[in-house]
């Protein structure tokens with residue numbers, strides 16, 4: 258097996274251990290790890306991107322935000338580039354939810370190309386998930402608001418990957434949301 262395959266297995270195993278007790282918000286409480294694996298797969302399978310550091314960052318993208326993982330830990334295990342990409346896509350949890358959402362819109366255009374790829378795939382996965390089923394406790398209005406906010410973030414990510422942007426635009430169009 259080549260070394261990239263070994264490295265990806267190491268990375269997905271680390272993410273699975275970190276997210277082991279977490280579930281998605283859907284009524285079936287899907288294991289959380291399905292999300293980062295799906296985000297990495299969108300990047301490779303739909304985006305056609307095989308850059309190992311982007312795929313690793315996709316697998317790890319919610320570990321700091323949602324588990325006890327630190328950037329120092331990611332840097333020691335996976336190196337400075339992967340750690341930096343995850344940092345770029347991690348919300349500052351000390352901010353209010355409203356400020357976090359606003360920051361994502363403001364920061365999107367200033368991210369590296371690698372972080373933009375992860376962000377595009379993360380939004381694409383989550384929007385498809387919202388079309389598949391509504392998270393427990395979410396109203397139709399909250400779902401629509403997520404689409405509107407996601408479109409404002411994606412606006413700042415444009416010019417990164419044509420295939421992913423096309424698919425996102427189609428989802429926004431179906432919701433009557435203008436990009």
Ligand SMILES: Nc1nc2c(ncn2[C@@H]2O[C@H](COP(=O)(O)OP(=O)(O)O)[C@@H](OP(=O)(O)OP(=O)(O)O)[C@H]2O)c(=O)[nH]1
Nearest residue numbers: 280281282283292319322354379382383384386387392403
């Ligand atoms: N659509 C969907 N989302 C779910 C589900 N379970 C967990 N999530 C996560 O919820 C987040 C979106 O919900 P919000 O209410 O907007 O954010 P919050 O987690 O800060 O409360 C996403 O986080 P994120 O990946 O960090 O992305 P972001 O939207 O915060 O950038 C998404 O991954 C689910 O079943 N469906």
Ligand SMILES: [Mn+2]
Nearest residue numbers: 292318319379
């Ligand atoms: Mn995510």
